[in-house]
Amino acid sequence: MIRNVDLNADMGEGFGPWSMGDDGALLDIVTSANVACGFHAGDPDVMAQTMRMAAQNEVGIGAHPGFADLKGFGRRQLPLGQDEIANAVAYQLGAAQAMARRAGGQVRHLKLHGALANMASVDHQLAKTCYQAALDIDPDIIIMVLAATAQEEAARALGCHWAGEIFSDRAYNNDATLVDRSLPGAVLHDAKVAAPRILDMLKAGAIIAESGKYIPCQIDTICLHGDTPGAVAMARGIRDHLSEAGITLAPLAGPAQTR
Known part of the structure; x- marks a missing residue:
């Protein structure tokens, strides 16, 4: 059993x-924050405020780059070339690093957002391009990375420091990808269901798919979406449920965590 x-x-x-x-309330609970970098959401003022609170709470700060799609919240696939996507990722990471430093913290991790993340979970080359x-x-x-997907394959191939992520509030397909949000039951809202x-x-x-299939994987971090009702x-x-079960929650440990 995973204890940390x-x-x-x-x-x-x-x-x-x-x-x-409610970022302020979430930052009293979570141990890492994936901060939007202005493309799918966020702006310099929002980034500064969020990162300042994260640094004060000793919450790990991460860059959360996505497609430049404010209206669609980054959840619409855009037909962009991989060079253009790579530049967008680099641009957003640079912005996040600058804002984190000014807020008294540093960017420790990167996590792709929305449609870009979903595309990279099935496209090894796209994931590798973004991560490189x-x-x-x-x-x-x-x-x-989304554990047990092409994202993980790309990170392993690059030999970089990576952390396997599972979702507390999303249902899974049998290939470890997330059930499309348009389908019933794709998003979970009740902690009494999600926590156990x-x-x-x-x-x-292992990830437990909606079908009941077990998909063995490395689990380093658990995600929940801050924009969902009741987050x-x-x-x-x-x-609380994990703590009562003896699980220690702490920010990602850094390079030494990579396996």
């Missing part, structure tokens, strides 16, 4: 006067 794990949440996803999720763009800037950055399910995955060292209650319920 990171709990991460996507945040900093407001824009100007429009807020998205980040590694060109920071060779020691931790690449957070996650504990079962940690005990098994704070979900995060607190999961943290």
Whole structure:
């Protein structure tokens, strides 16, 4: 059974006067924050505020790059060339590094967002392109990957520091990809359902698909989405349930964690 794990949440996803999720409350619960970099959501002010709170709470800061798609929240696939995507990832990581440094912290990990992440979970070359763009800037950055997908294959091939991620609030297909959000049951909202399910995955060292299939994988971090209704209650319920089961929650440990 896995005894130590990171709990991460996507945040900093407001824009100007429009807020998205309760980042302040989440930062009292999670151990890592994936901060939007201004393409799918976020702006310099939102990034600064989110990263400042994360640094003050000793929460690990990560860059969360996605497609330049504010209207679609980065969840629409864009027909871009891989060089263009690589440049977009590098640009967003650079912005995140600057804002984190100014806030008194540093970017420790990178996690792809939305449609870009989903595409990279089935496209080894796209994942490798995105990750290499980040590694060109920071060779020691931790690449957070969707466990047991092409993302993990790409990270392993690159020989970089990486962390395997599972989702607390999303259902899985049999190939370890996420069930499409348009389908019933794709997104979970009740911690009483999600928390025991996650504990079962940690005990098994495997993703449990919607079909009941077990997919063995490395689990270093658990994600929940900060923009979903009830995200704070979900995060607190999961943290409490895991703590009661003897699981220690802590930020990603850095390069030494890579296996």
